[in-house]
Amino acid sequence: MLLDPTRSQHLLLRTLREWNQAQTDLWLFAYGSLIWRPDFEPAERRPARVAGFHRCLKMRSRTNRGTPAEPGLVLALVSGGSCRGLAYRVPRDQGAELLARLWLREMPNGVYEPRWLACSTPAGQVRALAFTLPRSSPSWTGELTDSELLHILRHARGRYGTTLDYVERTVAGLQAVGIRDHELERILRLARHHGL
Template identity: 70%
Template sequence: MASQAINIPHGPARSEQLLLRTTAEWRASGEDLLLFAYGSLIWRPEFEYAEALSARVLGFHRVLRMRSRVNRGSPQQPGLVLALISGGSCRGLVYRIPRDIGDEVLPRLWAREMPNGVYEPRWLNCDTASGRLKALAFTLSRQSPNWTGALHEPELLHIFQHASGRYGTTLDYLLRTVQGLREHGIRDMELERQVHLAAQHGLCAPL
């Protein structure tokens, strides 16, 4: 399964087209639905799964550099969420979702992860103890208007203090992600550095 970017402006129409395309690609495979989780899906999956495998993706890495105007921020005060961007590698989990519930899980997953069609869904090779598996992952292009690039510490601290959306604050999202990763034996040094920065400024307790 190979996905190409859809050149439609971000918004519900793009999200719907991406859902239709991804659903068709998965159905054509005839397999269970495999999903690569690298952020909040690790600690709050909100769907049933038959198996969760430790996995590593080559060619993409996890960063807190995607603007969030719905889930962890607002149009007035955008927050941040994680994205996979090209380069490096990323450790996470591959969920195996039984085929007979995939058609119910995908739309719910889309409503959560793709309200504005910002991510680029891709089928990525994931190395696991069970071998290499191809799983759906939500990636981000550096050409996306929601890509922040590098953020200076004052910018990060302002977001940690003020950004909140329908699922809570950016800072809570960061803290829960770092805790969730640690529970699976994964240490992300950049995310942990950001938690340390927030703790240094009295915004949270040290982890």
Template identity: 70%
Template sequence: MASPAIHIPHGPARSAHLLQRTTAEWRERGEDLLLFAYGSLIWRPEFEYAEALPARVLGYHRALRMRSSVNRGSTHQPGLVLALLPGGSCRGLVYRVPRAIGEEALPQLWAREMPNGVYDPRWLHCDTPSGRLRALAFTLSRRSPNWTGPLHEPELLHIFRHAEGRYGTTLDYLLRTVQGLREHGIRDMELERQAHLAARHGLCAPP
């Protein structure tokens, strides 16, 4: 079941509140930490895990429609990162992080994914070869000011050309995600369409 929404404005205070709440929810279950990866966590998890399972979430889909002013863009030129938006389904991975490691991994993950508290962390049901598991995922509401809505090709190309943040460019993020998904047998047609768009305009090699 999803955690209830909170109404603290985006920023460090919201991020800290959500970390405290999510940590308490996890500890209450007394289990290993389960994380649903659908983007950069697939190709750059940065934490130790005991198991990685192919997984599918119903009710959410992956989309490159969240503004990023830190990780893949700046306040001057916002970039884009992936989010889970309501509707559809999404294939990814569920990582099983041992409890002892999770106590350290969760705050580190928060610093990476939630510097401004933009995502809505939720415990989602994930269908895996080991059955249905409840894993933490980073979702986004369409009411969020960081949701871009539909983007036209000229807007995407401008972002691919110019947006860069502390972890690199939006375009590199897109290309590495497409490759990381393929390595796990996942083809995301919308992300691949966006990567081919960049290639047609000479911004990268064909993916």
């Protein structure tokens, strides 16, 4: 899989087709920066859980939180386990415009694999769009040692800032909505312990 803006546009068109077939409001599953910086006002917000995927800081970021020469890290939704987050509802008449804006932010290089996932919420199940990452992606890091993590946290910076800032904001954003991510919290403690 190549990092390719053409692929990104193809995935946007596919996603719009799949959503339009459902003839419903647009639901999005937020598990990382969309929790603390959605850049839009949803019509409804619900606590949500997806089964079969988990949140992890194992995706290289060559644009938003790093560069091709010094890649950073961002979260990905990867198969296995489960993940707590938020489900956002966007009115149908605003959905296409919002997806186009969201694609510029989340999919500049077509890295994520957008998927429609079943989200359990207190008010029932919804079908929500989520940005997932296959382990076959060139942006998947696999396991990283603490020394590799520390190098990235010290050096990686992209158009939206540093990887360290991203981790700090995500931990705070998750905690603000009652979600604890023990691995992200461990990474933040590791950074603090090393003076970052």
